[in-house]
Amino acid sequence: MIKSCLSIAVLLLAVAVQAQDNSRLALEQAYDLARQNYPLIKQKDLVRQTANLTIENLRKGFLPQLNISGQATYQSDVTSVPVSIPGVKIEEPSKDQYKIQAELSQLVYDGGATSAQKNVQNANALVEDQKAEVELYKVKDRINQLYLGILLVDEQLKQVALVKNDIQLGIKRVEAQVKNGTAFRSSQLTLEAELMKNDQRIIELNANRKGLVDVLSLFINKSLPANVQLEQPAIVMTFAKETIARPELKLYNYQSELFKVQNQLISAKNRPRTSLFVQGGYGRPGLNMLKNEFDLFYVAGVRLNWGLGSLYTTKKERELLQVNQRMVDVQKELFMLNTNTQLKQQEAELDKLQQLVQSDQQIISIRTQVKEAANAQLSNGVITANDYLKEVNAEDQARQSLIAHQLQLIQAQINYRTLSGNQ
Template sequence: MIKFCLLITVLFVATGVQAQNADRLTLQQAYDLARQHYPVIRQKDLVRQTADLTISNLSKGFLPQLNISGQATYQSDVTSVPVSIPGVKIDAPGKDQYKIQAELTQLVYDGGNTSAQKNVQIVNAQVEDQKAEVELYKVKDRINQLYLGILLVDAQLEQVAYVKKDIEIGIKRVEAMIKNGTAFRSSRLTLEAELMKNDQRVIELNANRKGLVDVLSLFINRSLPGNVTLEQPTIPMTLVKESVARPELKYYNYQSELFKVQNQLISAKNRPKVNLFVQGGYGRPGLNMLKNEFDLFYIGGVRLNWGLGSLYTTKKERQILEVNERMVDVQKELFMLNTNSQLKQQEAEVDKLSQLIQSDQRIIGVRAQVKDAALAQLTNGVISTNDYLKELNAEDLAKQSLLTHQVQLLHAQINYRTISGNQ
């Protein structure tokens, strides 16, 4: 019974932890889940399978190859011996001839062609795999927008709650004044109308949050509850300049490597190939052309093949590879230029937003003092309800501006790390 109770307790604790984890999400978890379920990830497996199958087929080139052929012919004339030897009769072969044979060949040396083709397949698979990595990395930018958009809505909801408290305080003060006969009932109605407008903002913000959460759920292929809590990413306030580590750089390097192994393949095609072979068959005539009857025959030896026709195009093929490699270098240089330009822009954005946040904080301090003074004046009947709401809304706008700038700063910092490839 004790063991059973302990088991039930462990199950409840595990279930509670799992439920708690399902209600919380970090930015890194969103990255990982989006990567696992983005359709491009399946392309990586297909690329690997294709490369493995192709390399396996290339390896079979060194297995013995069997070729079977046959023919039946009729010819207008045959070779004969126009010499009459007493006591010796030499029959001319028949004009109808038949032959069926099998040839077994074993590749001994192919000039490195098979090895070069394998290298091409390996590097080409790396290029395609890294191309998929480039596409997968682009998903991070979309996740950033959704994740930080939800954080901004959460901050706005908190601010709306603060405003609601201030309005409710104002309503209590006005109710006391109405009881004392120092304020009109219309003042309370004005505040209540503002409170209803505040509730409308809550409805709008919750709807926006739900839309963002639903889209994020699609990207990570995980059903997120409407009240899911997104943890604030921890980013240093000061930017740490890091070297660019984007997947595009590996992609360009693999492309350059592909051109190098293709150049090796060109060299391999120009080398001779050596095969061992054995032929065996049955036909009329056999190897003895003067024996006009069906007979078995065989022949074996070494065969050398050296196609020199490709030498005409070798130089141009190498030049094409050199041009393509230079094009990749230009693309890489252009990518680094654009990336460094984007990083400079993000640095300027971070600096600007940091200054704006400091300014927002000073403005909020002033607006808070003005609002508190307006509340005191409203209590004493010096100003109207509209005047109080004016100062309350001014403070709210200042706080909304601060929240927006704070999330924008966080977004700019994350963008900087994402652009540099270190996020």
């Protein structure tokens, strides 16, 4: 009985912990989950597996190679000795000849071709892997939009709740005045209509939030409750410049390394290859062409192969690699120019938004004082409900501006770090 109770308690605790984990989400956690579950992440494993299998096959090029061949032929003429020697008869070989043989060869030196091909495969795997990293990094921008979109809706909901309280307070004041005959019923109805519009605004915001949460759930492959709480990134008022560390830069470097090892492969193809071999077989005739009968035979030795045909294209192949290298250099230069331009724009945006946030706070302070004064005037019947709503909406607009500018400031800071590759 005690064990059963303990098991149930542990199960309930695990469910509670899981529910708590699902109810809160941080931006970095969203990045990690999106990366783990994005389909492109599977391509990285496939790239590495392909490279490993190819390299393993290249290594087998230095294993002993066995070739078996056989042939049966008929020829119009055979070698003969046109000399008659008394007492000696030299038998003429048969025109039908048969041979089956096996050759065992061992590559000793391939000019460095296998080593160069391995290097090419490793370098190419790094290039393909980094291409996937570049695409995965772009997912961060999409996560930023969804995450900050939800935060903006949350702040708007908070502001709507404040406006709702102000309107409800105004309704109570006017309701009392209507009962006392010091205000018209139309003033109360005006405030109640505004309250209903406020409720409609809440419905719209909640629907928008649910849509954003559902899309974010798809990206991170994790079911998020509709009321999930997102941790707001801290606003840093003084923002330090950072060095560019984008994955594209690694890609350009890996591409340059690939061209270098491809150049090594070109050199290796122009070198000679040496191997040891031994041939053994059975046929008619054997190695003795004048012995017209089936016989065993073998041959052993060293073989040298040097294909000089690639020398015709070596120069052009190297020039092609140089052209490709210059193209990568131009792409890298253009990327750095565009990135630095975008960072300069973000720096200006950060400075502007910091000033706007400070200005919004001053405006809100003034609008709050005006609204409180209007509240007192409404209680005393000095102003109408419309006048009061005007001040409530003015404060609401000021707070909405602050919310928007604060979220835009956070987004600008995150964009700056994402652009620089340090997010």
